Amino acid sequence: MEHEDLAEYAIEVGEKLGVDYIEARLQRNLNNVFLLKNGVPEASGIESSFGIGVRVLVDGGMGFVSVNHFTKELVKEKVEEAVKIAKASSKVRKKPIVLSEEKIVKGSWKTIFRQNPLDVPPEEKLEILLDVDKAILDVGNRLKAMIPGRLLQLMDTYIYKYYVNSEGTKIRSEILGVSGFAVITVVEPSTGGFEQQYMDVGATKGYEVLKEWNLPKKCADLAEILIKILREAKKPVTEEVDVVLGPQIVGIACHESVGHPYEADRILGREAAQAGESFVKKEMLGQKVGSEVVNVVDDPTIPNSYGYYRYDDEGVPARKRYLIKNGVINEFLHNRETAGEFGIQSNAAARAMGYNREPIVRMANTYLEPGDYSFEELIEDIKIGVYMKTFGEWNIDDRRFNQRYIGKEAYLIEKGEIKHLVKNPILEITTPAFWSSVDAVGKAELMEFEAALCGKGDPGQGAPVWHGGPPARLRKIKLGG
């Protein structure tokens, strides 16, 4: 790729200026985006960014600059600027920033794919959305319901990175991905009631993934269940019950109440001004926080996952991380700065979403490891309970302690059997209570993942992630809200 020499030149300039550390990342992001609203193509477009981000460490202070016009003079000027602001920062620090020691890596990696999205003609991409729209409308016609809100987007992504640092690490990578979302609003004509749901898909894979997703069926099924919820859902129970959560809710809970509070930069307070801190403290490593069947993992190495990478954006080789093992806090997510503070090695959680963003601690693919229960076994001894298969609204406080998930597709469980739909059951619960209430986890074949863009950082960096797991059972829960 052109301009790699300028990334290397930035390192030269920094070294001449006597920095303690410097890294440069040449990064191109190319997105092809297609948006369809209520069957009408709103716009088709390209989002393309290309530039160099440079991060330096000088006298224990950190500076970051980025440029998107490529001349040696400008790169030199900006590295000098980075050094200047890092020095100014170091004066407002009591303790210098120290990066963890890591191995020097020289390598390259690419996404594995069969059909390059960039080779698929744009008209075919638009046709896919039109097929999805038709499938949704067919459901409305068949069930005599209105579906006035159909917002659909399909996007393919190509990301090229050339990372180089003053320690000698050099890594090239090329990532291809496909993602999409749908927001569907259905109306029951007889009552005027509305139901609405959002759906995300995403993978680092070629266009062959569209066949696996079968978006027309996926969206038609979603529209159908929304209509059923409108027509059939009854009030949820209010007494204390057992609750079975579907993979989607298990996944979001792993992400929100395990992944985020285990980010070491939050624990150390670096994100305190915006995304917040964490109820988890450094000294809680090894402490019991859930029942023994709870094992939560974050793993960037799952091939073709939405959060897949081989090396992180500080050049550290990716690996699987056990955040909770047998109910005990096992490991936090680290970049080189937080690992340096903890006196350990990074576990490769540094990610930057564009050339103009610093790498910060992020999740990749976060999930609950499977247990050995079939779905039938999970519900067979429940006299009265609720199966929350999917969620609509969710949120969690900035210390990741108090969370809430409102069921979208949810059912009453009675005497070990799934019964009628229930409307908007609310699980509002603290994190320790959530993970301590889990007493059974579904088998590996019940595992499912969902794609999302995780928000963090200032300026914001939407990181592609998966979260998921098998269904899990929680005992003695009072649904409310």
Next chain:
Amino acid sequence: MEKVDIYDLADFIVKEGLKLGVDEVAALIHGVVKRQVRFSNNQVTIAKTWDEIVAEVYMAKNRKIVMCTVTDISQKSLRETLNKLVHVANVAKESENYEELPEGPFTYKSLSETYDSKIVQLGEQVVGFAEEAIKSALEAGGKRVAGTLYSEYGETVLVTSRNVEARDKGTRIEITVRSFADDEGVAQGMGLSVSRILSKFDPSKAGRKAGETSKMALNPTTGKPGTYNIVFGPYCFANLLDFTSMAFSAFFVDSGLSPLADKLNKQIAPGKVTIIDDPHLPNGYNSRSFDDEGVPTRQNELIKNGTVNTFLHNVKTAKKFNTKTTANAGWIVPHAWNIVFKTGDYGFDELLEDVRNGILIENTWYTRFQNYRTGDFSTIPRDGIFLVENGEVKKAIRGIRVSDNIVKLFNNITGFTKETEQVHWWEVETPVITPYVAVKDVKITTATK
């Protein structure tokens, strides 16, 4: 080095686009130099500088719309991208909502307090503002202080093939300060200062507000669920108004994502409530004299005396809704510029006295909707939550969630203060100028386990 002239760049894009045979082209170029200082644990974590040019391009051919956003602005790369776009336009489908870009030239209003050469001249000394805020928060009672400072200067240029040429030069400076008065991190406070000119920027005041609030928030007890009278602080209400401003966008109305879809010309709030979108606000953080289609911007009354007065439109949504543009383009999604809640006549103490018993919520985050069409949502208060008893702010509480409906919230407004604050930060994207707002009968929930 030789600087890129962003007007020349816009002109180049429009001419190249027309050469490729499209019917119309618009080029919106942003050239900005932005500085950031992030701090936490009373020390600077990182300082950043961006020097960037971003080009947004809109083209239409045979009623088919294509767009791009690019940062690679070399002529070679731009030509390649425009060619790709034209190829997409050739095979794309017609947009039923297509409408021609407005024909210029237009005359634009000159804005006041939107540019300050003193901000342009700021270099690494912006770190000093962070120090000032940290010191002030610590003196006011904080133990750990975190935050973000931004300063920026730049220019936005719009050139279209319909005789539009518009330029907007501006500066901005803002600081978010968050203070924690305990080790656990539950005694929190936040302060902001948001300005277009340096003389109205006050990092010490922001730090003091954060520090004082965090001190007041010490030793909170867990809140109880129920229905309360709530006084929403400006940071909190700005977050709700930011979401509400999207509900006024005709794009979201048309997408089934607005609770106001069937509320045009209907009363949704008491008669004393008027909320406007003001793109000409002096010192307004997002004031702009032209929209992305080149139409001169103007004030729009969104809620007039409690009634929904208009949605926000570009020429395309206006055509679909059989009305005229409100000069809020967004080529696809119309959006507000600066949301202004017109002030009331209460002092803060009078508002509390009027509320008598309830909860004061200074800030919130993670606002999420169960259903954008109905407006059912919840949000998580933070940075100072206090019981109000007998018209006075009393003890701090924690662990509560506002779980209600956004339209009902407007309907239940009982009062608001004279004093307002301009709010723009990580959780409030559209700048909002709002007072403290009192709302009756708001549902509060808590964790059940």
